[in-house]
Amino acid sequence: MTTGQLIFIFLAVASSRLCMVFSLRPLSGDHHCNREKLPSQKALRTDQFTVLINGYSESRIPILHTVTGIYSSSPSVAAVVVLWGNPKTPIKTLVQLAHNLSISSPGDAPISVIRQPSSSLNTRFLPRPWISTRAVLICDDDIEIGPKSNEFAFNIWRNNPEQLVGLFARSHEIDLTSRTWIYTVHPDRYSILLTKFMLMKTEYLYRYSCEGGESMANARLIVDAMRNCEDILMNFVAANKTGVGPVLFGAKRVRDWGDARNEGGRELTAAEEVAVGLSSRKKDHRKRRGDCIREFHRVLGKMALRYSYGKMVDSVGEQGLCEKGGKLVLCDQQFFK
Numbered sequence: 001m002t003t004g005q006l007i008f009i010f011l012a013v014a015s016s017r018l019c020m021v022f023s024l025r026p027l028s029g030d031h032h033c034n035r036e037k038l039p040s041q042k043a044l045r046t047d048q049f050t051v052l053i054n055g056y057s058e059s060r061i062p063i064l065h066t067v068t069g070i071y072s073s074s075p076s077v078a079a080v081v082v083l084w085g086n087p088k089t090p091i092k093t094l095v096q097l098a099h100n101l102s103i104s105s106p107g108d109a110p111i112s113v114i115r116q117p118s119s120s121l122n123t124r125f126l127p128r129p130w131i132s133t134r135a136v137l138i139c140d141d142d143i144e145i146g147p148k149s150n151e152f153a154f155n156i157w158r159n160n161p162e163q164l165v166g167l168f169a170r171s172h173e174i175d176l177t178s179r180t181w182i183y184t185v186h187p188d189r190y191s192i193l194l195t196k197f198m199l200m201k202t203e204y205l206y207r208y209s210c211e212g213g214e215s216m217a218n219a220r221l222i223v224d225a226m227r228n229c230e231d232i233l234m235n236f237v238a239a240n241k242t243g244v245g246p247v248l249f250g251a252k253r254v255r256d257w258g259d260a261r262n263e264g265g266r267e268l269t270a271a272e273e274v275a276v277g278l279s280s281r282k283k284d285h286r287k288r289r290g291d292c293i294r295e296f297h298r299v300l301g302k303m304a305l306r307y308s309y310g311k312m313v314d315s316v317g318e319q320g321l322c323e324k325g326g327k328l329v330l331c332d333q334q335f336f337k
């Protein structure tokens with residue numbers, strides 16, 4: 001059999017699985033995977049993190065000013081980098097944008113804009129030689145969280161450096177009737193954090209882009225074919241490494257500018273955020289995300305996703321009372337001698 005025939009068969013199998021045709025192309029991360037060009041783990045600083053914001057739409061530039069300004073003012077942030085994914089935006093605009101963001105920022109951390117090498121969603125996770133921190137925040141250009149929540153998230157990550165730490169959670173689940181994996185939301189458990197806000201070890205960029213051999217290469221091809229699900233795949237990568245699920249935290253103030261209901265600037269509660277995320281107009285989106293979970297399971301050969309329960313909150317708030325030496329005390333006091 002010739003190579004041509006093999007490729008044809010591979011495409012036919014892949015496209016029947018995914019109901020779409022995609023072209024074979026080299027791994028997007030190839031030349032980014034040279035370890036010698038990347039700083040060693042030990043050289044990376046642990047007292048700050050790097051923010052990688054996905055930018056695409058010029059209409060969102062005003063929001064980008066607000067969002068980059070907040071990150072750049074955070075003492076825990078070493079640098080803010082906008083990864084620009086829209087190949088149609090002229091380079092002149094990007095140069096202007098970088099200048100405008102920098103001069104308007106109230107913060108100290110430098111802000112820059114970098115054009116992505118391709119429109120592949122996998123490029124969000126490319127390892128970068130200029131990342132000088134052991135943690136990176138992968139986030140969207142339309143999510144605004146308060147400065148205190150940034151610090152809080154970073155503290156959580158420092159206590160759980162192997163796990164993904166995030167603000168928006170979803171879940172995989174087995175559907176008993178169809179006996180397939182589906183994408184859903186659960187009131188009390190989760191296994192997937194979204195890249196709207198995902199703080200993690202910088203090392204996971206390398207794992208995602210460069211490790212895992214042929215099966216990860218196939219998983220990355222699925223991300224390209226679906227034009228979606230890079231966040232789900234990162235959750236597979238992290239859970240495969242740790243054997244446990246991610247860490248969800250609660251922020252007091254989150255503004256999701258991507259949601260039309262936010263026109264009035266109203267902030268969403270966590271419950272509303274989940275409701276919007278799974279509304280009926282997003283049914284097709286949910287189905288496609290389920291397809292991704294099934295495909296990743298198939299090509300990676302196992303269901304790596306793990307559930308986590310509960311979330312971290314930054315105030316102890318109302319506590320239960322516990323008995324200690326015959327007296328009722330706040331429960332956290334009983335652990336202190």
Ligand SMILES: *[C@@H]1O[C@H](CO)[C@@H](O)[C@H](O)[C@H]1NC(C)=O
Binds near residue numbers: 093096
């Ligand atoms: C940058 O700022 C200048 C002056 O306010 C404005 O004319 C221009 O449109 C801005 N460009 C971008 C890309 O934000």
Ligand SMILES: *[C@@H]1O[C@H](CO)[C@@H](O)[C@H](O)[C@H]1NC(C)=O
Binds near residue numbers: 207212236240300
């Ligand atoms: C999962 O972990 C195994 C064992 O460490 C490794 O061989 C494999 O490449 C990993 N897969 C992914 C998707 O990270």
